[in-house]
Each structure stands twice: as C-alpha cells, then as structure tokens.
Amino acid sequence: MKLPTSGWIWMNGEFVQWQDAKIHVLSHVVHYGTSWFEGIRAYDTKRGTAIFRLPEHIKRLERSMKIYHTEMPYSAHEIEEVCKETLRRNNLKSAYLRPVAWRGYAEMGISPLPCPVEVSVAAWELGAYLGEAAERGANVCISSWNRLPPNTMPAIAKAGGNYMNAQLMKMEAIRNGYDEALTLDIYGNVSEASGANVFVVYDGVLYTPPIGDSLLLGITRDTILTLAKDLLIEVKETLIPRGMIHVADEIFLAGTAVEINWVKSVDKQLVGNGTQGEITQKLKTRMADITQNGLDSYKWLSFVE
Ligand SMILES: Cc1ncc(COP(=O)(O)O)c(C=O)c1O
Incomplete structure (x- = not known):
C-alpha cells in the first residue's frame, strides 16, 4: 500500500x-x-x-x-x-x-x-491489495510459520503485535516469489492468510476454518457466510486439514483489503483447473451488488453525505 x-x-x-x-x-x-x-x-x-x-x-x-x-x-x-x-x-x-x-x-x-x-x-485511496493477482489469481504458499496458538496471543484481537507473526509469513512468501501465504495452526490445519481469511470449495460445499482456529474473525468472512447462505450454498465452518488445500476445487482469500481474491495455485500446484471458480464468482457478483451498485438490503452501508 x-x-x-x-x-x-x-x-x-x-x-x-x-x-x-x-x-x-x-x-x-x-x-x-x-x-x-x-x-x-x-x-x-x-x-x-x-x-x-x-x-x-x-x-x-x-x-x-x-x-x-x-x-x-x-x-x-x-x-x-x-x-x-x-x-x-x-x-x-x-x-x-x-x-x-x-x-x-x-x-x-x-x-x-x-x-x-x-x-x-x-x-x-487503495486499489487491489494484491495488485495484478486480483485478476490473474493469487499464487500462495503454505508458510513454514504457524499461526498463534490460542493461549499465546489472541488472534481474535486485531492487535499490532500479532502482525509480527504475519510479517514473517508475508516476507517468506514474497522472498520465495509468492503473492501471499496461508498458515496452519499448530496441529496442521489451515488457519488463515497473513492479512485475510481463507475459504475452500470442495464438491460444491464452501468451507472455512472455525473461530477457534487461531484466526481473526473477519468481517468479510462474516459477510461471505451470510451471502453464501442466502445463495443456498452449503457452508461448513470446520477444521480444514492441510491436505484438503491440495485437492480443493476453488480457494479464495477474503478480507477488507484483499476483498475476494481467487487463488490460482498453492505451492505451485494449480487449484482445480487453475481458473476462477463458479462459487467464487457468484460471491464476487453479490459483493459488487452492494459495494458498486449500492444495494443495501443487509444494512451494511453507512452513507457519507
Ligand atoms: C490476519 C487477518 N485475518 C483476516 C482478515 C480479514 O478481516 P476483515 O474481513 O475484517 O478485514 C484480516 C484483515 O483485516 C487480517 O489482517
């Protein structure tokens, strides 16, 4: 930025x-x-x-x-x-x-x-947080750093100090030529990215890690869970083992800065067929109805007169 x-x-x-x-x-x-x-x-x-x-x-x-x-x-x-x-x-x-x-x-x-x-x-002013990766899809790695276990520093707080951990992830990713890093919790389940939550589509079901899994309770995460339910997409907040990342049909990052950014590859392996998935696209369209067209049925917009 x-x-x-x-x-x-x-x-x-x-x-x-x-x-x-x-x-x-x-x-x-x-x-x-x-x-x-x-x-x-x-x-x-x-x-x-x-x-x-x-x-x-x-x-x-x-x-x-x-x-x-x-x-x-x-x-x-x-x-x-x-x-x-x-x-x-x-x-x-x-x-x-x-x-x-x-x-x-x-x-x-x-x-x-x-x-x-x-x-x-x-x-x-801020454009796409991950730059050209917004269009071409993000190439991410799985970080060698783990996310903060719950009884060390509370990931639920958006606290400056937590971002020392995120910086290690992000620098490792950049130095190795990736756009962003996914981290695992200390048990090897997918937690989140350095500055975004993560969603995975597998056989038509949308998965995201649960609140206790060393992550920030993202407001975009909550937005997506709400939109997905209204779109009748089945949603599961559950542990996502690392292996699932490698066989997912779609993966996307979700956060205020990154918005919804599809993931093209993880550790150089293509996600699905390497193009933006259908469920990701549907959710992006719904988001655009709100953020571009100003539709506000959820009362999520505070207008600035
Ligand atoms: C570590 C982390 N996780 C998740 C998110 C996504 O949260 P939100 O959607 O509220 O921006 C962010 C960004 O704020 C973040 O820094």
Whole structure:
C-alpha cells in the first residue's frame, strides 16, 4: 500500500496535517507493539460514498482493546463520525480507512497501564491489495510459520503485535516469489492468510476454518457466510486439514483489503483447473451488488453525505 504525503489525519480529537501526525519515540507502542487497529473500505457506490460495515469494525476495535484491558476514550458513534469526516476532509469517494489506537508516552516498562491511550484515523485511496493477482489469481504458499496458538496471543484481537507473526509469513512468501501465504495452526490445519481469511470449495460445499482456529474473525468472512447462505450454498465452518488445500476445487482469500481474491495455485500446484471458480464468482457478483451498485438490503452501508 503506497501512502500519500499530504492530507488530513484525525489524531486525539483534532484533524492535523498529514506530516504532523507524529508520536514520541518512547511511546509504549514503539517498544512493545501495543496497538489495535481496523482496516475499513469506503466504496464509491452508484448511490454515493458508503463505508462498508462501519459499526462492526468499530465494535471489533473496542473488543480488540478490551482483551488488553484498554478502554477506547471515544464512543463508537464518535469514531464512526470521525471516519466519515476523514473521508470528507480528504475529498475521498472511495478509500481504505485506518483507525488505530495505541498506548503512548508516560513510563517505560512492560505494563501498558500507566500509558495514555491515543487514537487516530487516516484514509487513503487503495486499489487491489494484491495488485495484478486480483485478476490473474493469487499464487500462495503454505508458510513454514504457524499461526498463534490460542493461549499465546489472541488472534481474535486485531492487535499490532500479532502482525509480527504475519510479517514473517508475508516476507517468506514474497522472498520465495509468492503473492501471499496461508498458515496452519499448530496441529496442521489451515488457519488463515497473513492479512485475510481463507475459504475452500470442495464438491460444491464452501468451507472455512472455525473461530477457534487461531484466526481473526473477519468481517468479510462474516459477510461471505451470510451471502453464501442466502445463495443456498452449503457452508461448513470446520477444521480444514492441510491436505484438503491440495485437492480443493476453488480457494479464495477474503478480507477488507484483499476483498475476494481467487487463488490460482498453492505451492505451485494449480487449484482445480487453475481458473476462477463458479462459487467464487457468484460471491464476487453479490459483493459488487452492494459495494458498486449500492444495494443495501443487509444494512451494511453507512452513507457519507
Ligand atoms: C490476519 C487477518 N485475518 C483476516 C482478515 C480479514 O478481516 P476483515 O474481513 O475484517 O478485514 C484480516 C484483515 O483485516 C487480517 O489482517
């Protein structure tokens, strides 16, 4: 994601110029990874700019913080309004929004509790997260790194520190010429990708790993489960053993940044016949009805007047 160099960022209650949105080098977050964040998309729909599932994202942010005994110093409503205002201030019709909260500067030590909670919201334009892999299909590997076991760091929190694990996966993938990595849980079942959830189609049934399988409870994941049920596609949230990845008919990644990105190959072996599958395509079309045409029967769009 290339970042812009100018614009407005909301930081601790006010809008500041892009280059002034700074923190102290001795902030707790810099040393101990103490942050929680969201990635949210706003779409330029036929009915105007709308933020996709905004309340659900802000709720998840509060929950990520709660696990770490940290209270958001602004109400959910305030942060939602800030997200909308950030788009307006920067004249963005479609964007990727990044609310982030962190523990700031006060004392040095592992306990974050003495350090103030700071919050900011930034937004910028974002195309396809995996670039040309959106069209040609992603070539993924199975990472040699495992996802975080549940009693180490809670994968359910979208916490900055968790992404050290994701970085190891992603760097390994890039260095070996892949677009993205799938990781396994410590038992060898498929968990998720470095920044997305994973879905597998096998004999017409849509599979995704269950919530306890070291993964982030993706809002896109939830969206797909809802759309699939309405499309009368059979869905199973169940453990996916590694072997199943090699014989799947379709695989796709699902997340706010990546949206729905079909997977062409895993460890250089083609998935199915190496083209985008029918169920993946159906779900993408349904998503486009919402994000492009602005159809909102699920009440998932927060329009920005
Ligand atoms: C590790 C991880 N898993 C899954 C997802 C997908 O979550 P969502 O659909 O809420 O963006 C993301 C992206 O936010 C992620 O970083």
